Amino acid sequence: MPGKTNFDLILKNGTVVLPQGTMAADIAVRDGRIADIGRFSGAAAASVADCAGLHILPGIIDTQVHFREPGAEHKEDLATGTLAAAAGGVTCIFEMPNTNPLTTTPEAMADKMKRAAGRAWVDYAFYFGGTHENARHLAEWENLPGVCGVKIFMGASTGALLSATDEEVEAVLKNGRRVVAVHAEDEMIMNENREKILGTHPHVRQHHVWRSVESSVSAVSRLIRLARRHGRRVHVLHVTAAEELEVLAAHRDIASVEVLANHLTLSAPECYERLGTRAQQNPPVREKHHQEALWRAVNNGLIDVLATDHAPHLLSEKDKPYPQSPSGMPGVQTFVPLMLNHVNQGRLTLERFVDMACGGPLRIHQIAGKGRIARGYDADFTVVDMKAMRTIANAEQKSRCGWTPYDGMKVQGWPVMTIIRGQTVMREGEIAGAPQGRPVFFRETLAGAAA
Ligand code: DOR
Numbered sequence: 252m253p254g255k256t257n258f259d260l261i262l263k264n265g266t267v268v269l270p271q272g273t274m275a276a277d278i279a280v281r282d283g284r285i286a287d288i289g290r291f292s293g294a295a296a297a298s299v300a301d302c303a304g305l306h307i308l309p310g311i312i313d314t315q316v317h318f319r320e321p322g323a324e325h326k327e328d329l330a331t332g333t334l335a336a337a338a339g340g341v342t343c344i345f346e347m348p349n350t351n352p353l354t355t356t357p358e359a360m361a362d363k364m365k366r367a368a369g370r371a372w373v374d375y376a377f378y379f380g381g382t383h384e385n386a387r388h389l390a391e392w393e394n395l396p397g398v399c400g401v402k403i404f405m406g407a408s409t410g411a412l413l414s415a416t417d418e419e420v421e422a423v424l425k426n427g428r429r430v431v432a433v434h435a436e437d438e439m440i441m442n443e444n445r446e447k448i449l450g451t452h453p454h455v456r457q458h459h460v461w462r463s464v465e466s467s468v469s470a471v472s473r474l475i476r477l478a479r480r481h482g483r484r485v486h487v488l489h490v491t492a493a494e495e496l497e498v499l500a501a502h503r504d505i506a507s508v509e510v511l512a513n514h515l516t517l518s519a520p521e522c523y524e525r526l527g528t529r530a531q532q533n534p535p536v537r538e539k540h541h542q543e544a545l546w547r548a549v550n551n552g553l554i555d556v557l558a559t560d561h562a563p564h565l566l567s568e569k570d571k572p573y574p575q576s577p578s579g580m581p582g583v584q585t586f587v588p589l590m591l592n593h594v595n596q597g598r599l600t601l602e603r604f605v606d607m608a609c610g611g612p613l614r615i616h617q618i619a620g621k622g623r624i625a626r627g628y629d630a631d632f633t634v635v636d637m638k639a640m641r642t643i644a645n646a647e648q649k650s651r652c653g654w655t656p657y658d659g660m661k662v663q664g665w666p667v668m669t670i671i672r673g674q675t676v677m678r679e680g681e682i683a684g685a686p687q688g689r690p691v692f693f694r695e696t697l698a699g700a701a702a
Pocket of ligand 1: 317349408409434531532533534562563578579580
């Protein structure tokens, strides 16, 4: 009888996004895990959170963030980046290897894990950077504790990671079996374009012209050919172009697909006229017809994962004349508000948001015990108020970079509680307690820190 059981926490009266549908239910938590789902009138619990009028989502996972530690802590570090995540209703992040030094050795990986321990506000895992130099070790190193997969850049972006040629990409694909996440822009095509298109008076509105659709399509096509040759699954990060989606639709067995909240929200040329280099990111924000194709891909199921590519740079850096201005925008704290606003505007359902930001990461990365609200899974929840009207503001950003491209944007839908393994770390915008974050475990290795 659930009524006789002692729980640590009961979330009462909420509307819960469950695998079987969205419905009224209570959730009971014990020892950091979901103990039961149902109705628990009269059950004893150390604490009860009344969620009447609120929706309870599985903890939102952002599988693409850049937190800059080590090497560029003046922009962000693991404490500020994960604090921004917690403040925005994100319970778990996967962080990228283009730090300095690059996360391409076991030492660099262990160093990141050590830095995160006791300082991270949300649960975390790190990508291992794949290169042709470390490729022969990847089958072993990809299984180190805390590793969520291997990342390669086919086109140069922030930092020194690059696998531009087929040989370099193949070297990585040949070794190991975890998911290989790929920044698919074609370095050779972009190099040819750059001088020709930017000329003597470069402007950020040309950013998506030289980082062309052709470059994205070429990289994705080459990648799929190589993935097939080696029978290795690949995860194509941040697709931007309608034509890329056409290629990917024919290869769902071997390639999974990620889209970013920014690419669903901003479009060229408007964003470059309004935000200038603040809207500069790689791959670039493209024109409206590409954005519409991305939305169709969200709603016809082609997209597996939705993420942010949170890439903080100081405004003093972003305001340098283009193209000295670095590429990337912060996003982890605005992820949930932006997407709830899209839900309220009828662009997607709440369930599809959860599918892409929880279910997709669970399926692709084989996360152990996260990504759905189910008995025995971690008690990670993003509790949201779908009716709340708020304005996104620079002043509220916890990221060290201190700004957001969405400053001043009015949204409907807001995260009001972030709960990680049963611990409430954010309530009504207030951060509570101490950093609770722990490494994520993966089914393929069950490697992670000791429980
Ligand atoms: O715009 C970007 N910024 N794209 C990337 O791939 C890297 C990121 C960064 O680290 O700044």
